[in-house]
Each structure stands twice: as structure tokens, then as C-alpha cells.
Amino acid sequence: xxxxxxxxxxxxxxxxxxxxxxxxxxxxxxxxxxxxxxxxxxxxxxxxxxxxxxxxxxxxxxxxxxxxxxxxxxxxxxxxxxxxxxxxxxxxxxxxxxxxxxxxxxxxxxxxxxxxxxxxxxxxxxxxxxxxxxxxxxxxxxxxxxxxxxxxxxxxxxxxxxxxxxxxxxxxxxxxxxxxxxxxxxxxxxxxxxxxxxxxxxxxxxxxxxxxxxxxxxxxxxxxxxxxxxxxxxxxxxxxxxxxxxxxxxxxxxxxxxxxxxxxxxxxxxxx
Numbered sequence: 338x339x340x341x342x343x344x345x346x347x348x349x350x351x352x353x354x355x356x357x358x359x360x361x362x363x364x365x366x367x368x369x370x371x372x373x374x375x376x377x378x379x380x381x382x383x384x385x386x387x388x389x390x391x392x393x394x395x396x397x398x399x400x401x402x403x404x405x406x407x408x409x410x411x412x413x414x415x416x417x418x419x420x421x422x423x424x425x426x427x428x429x430x431x432x433x434x435x436x437x438x439x440x441x442x443x444x445x446x447x448x449x450x451x452x453x454x455x456x457x458x459x460x461x462x463x464x465x466x467x468x469x470x471x472x473x474x475x476x477x478x479x480x481x482x483x484x485x486x487x488x489x490x491x492x493x494x495x496x497x498x499x500x501x502x503x504x505x506x507x508x509x510x511x512x513x514x515x516x517x518x519x520x521x522x523x524x525x526x527x528x529x530x531x532x533x534x535x536x537x538x539x540x541x542x543x544x545x546x547x548x549x550x551x552x553x554x555x556x557x558x559x560x561x562x563x564x565x566x567x568x569x570x571x572x573x574x575x576x577x578x579x580x581x582x583x584x585x586x587x588x589x590x591x592x593x594x595x596x597x598x599x600x601x602x603x604x605x606x607x608x609x
Contacts, residue, residue, distance in 0.1 A: 425504055430598060445476055
């Protein structure tokens with residue numbers, strides 16, 4: 338099944354889904370509130386981020402090749418950080434380069450995102466996928482200067498500027514997603530391939546991450562787990578390639594579809 342959020346002509350925002358026939362039907366309730374119940378057929382007008390996230394958890398240096406390009410050792414345990422859920426945007430929404438709290442080193446990070454469908458705690462690796470609603474594509478946008486130079490050793494400031502978590506275009510349930518442990522993930526910047534890898538290069542796979550994150554911790558339904566980015570990020574290039582106004586970033590993960598976002602500067606703060 339493929340799940341979207343869309344804005345109707347009336348301005349109402351709703352969840353909808355289809356089972357492969359391309360015909361979208363409205364969901365009677367959000368997909369985290371029990372069995373999926375279909376209502377009337379509808380025509381999506383504008384795609385939004387595919388869910389209203391309750392929490393966003395990111396994983397650092399979780400691809401072997403990326404850990405090497407960043408000059409770090411392979412972690413013994415998953416290293417995770419938080420992004421504010423308010424930074425989530427959808428397909429074709431603009432990534433805004435921070436200007437009030439300025440960053441000139443905004444980077445792209447294409448990622449497989451996992452959506453938790455049922456609240457969980459102390460989940461075993463063997464049962465972990467039972468709690469997954471589905472997968473989508475993500476861009477873990479990062480201000481490298483705030484991450485590495487001015488963040489006091491914490492990732493959250495550099496990861497949590499407005500618009501720094503594009504998601505979409507759809508949530509694909511696991512029965513249609515294929516082998517999530519061997520999906521191709523590609524990031525293009527203005528049409529040029531910057532990242533091209535497979536989730537088989539993950540150090541900690543999806544089941545590992547859910548088991549670790551839920552240890553002694555309640556993970557609410559609607560949580561998004563960003564599973565890490567492969568090699569090819571802008572900061573690791575010679576010379577570095579950071580995002581500029583006018584750029585377009587496109588990320589594809591398996592058969593989820595392409596998440597496309599233009600880049601623009603944050604509008605100047607109002608005077609006074």
C-alpha cells in the first residue's frame with residue numbers, strides 16, 4: 338500500500354492510500370490509529386509530507402563508506418540525534434538556507450526513512466519490523482558549520498533549522514517495499530548524481546535501530562527514523578559542495594518515488 342497526505346481543493350489536509358491500482362481513497366483516520374479504513378475516492382491536489390511526525394530521530398555515520406569519508410571509526414552502537422518534528426516539509430517544498438542564524442555550509446543527505454506505525458518499547462530485533470508502517474525517502478539537511486564548529490558538540494542545532502527534513506513522496510508499506518536491507522538510494526543535485534549506494538552498506542540495519550532506540554524508551558507511533566546517509570555528501574567533496582539558492586535536490590529510495598526539493602534563501606527578518 339502507498340500512503341500520502343494531500344491538500345484538497347477545500348484546503349483540508351487528509352491521508353489517502355492506494356494498493357497499487359493508482360486510485361487514491363481517503364483514509365477515515367490517520368494510519369497510526371488502528372486498522373486502515375477507506376472512505377471516498379479522491380484526486381490528490383498537492384502532496385504534503387506523507388505524515389505529521391511525532392518525533393524525528395536521525396542516525397549518524399551508519400554507512401560504512403560514509404563513516405570512512407568522514408574520517409571516523411565505525412561506531413560500536415548506533416549514534417542518534419533528534420530533529421524537531423516542525424522542520425519536516427514535503428515534496429516540492431523549498432529547503433531554506435538559514436540567514437537570521439546564518440549558515441553557509443548547508444549540506445544534503447539522502448536517506449531511507451522508516452515510519453513507526455505502532456507505539457513500542459523494548460522491542461526485540463526479531464519483532465522490530467512488526468512495528469514499521471512503511472518507508473519513505475528523506476533528506477537529512479545539515480548545517481555543517483553549526484554541526485561541527487558552533488554546536489557545542491551537539492548535532493541538534495545544525496539539524497533542526499526550519500525545512501531541514503524533507504520527506505516523501507509516499508509511505509510504502511513493507512509488503513510492497515521489497516527488501517529494505519538492499520534498496521538503492523540515489524541523491525541528485527541539479528541532475529548530477531552525488532550519492533549512489535544501497536542499504537546493504539548500513540552498519541546497523543532497520544531492525545537493529547528499532548531495537549536500540551526502543552530500549553527502555555517509548556517510541557510513539559508516527560516517529561520517523563532517518564537511518565543514515567551513504568557516501569558522497571557535499572562536505573566530503575574536494576572542494577566541498579554546499580547547497581546554494583537555485584539548486585534542486587532529488588532523492589530516490591527503492592520504489593518509493595523521487596523526493597524533489599528546490600533550495601532558496603530564508604527571507605530576511607522583518608525590520609523592527
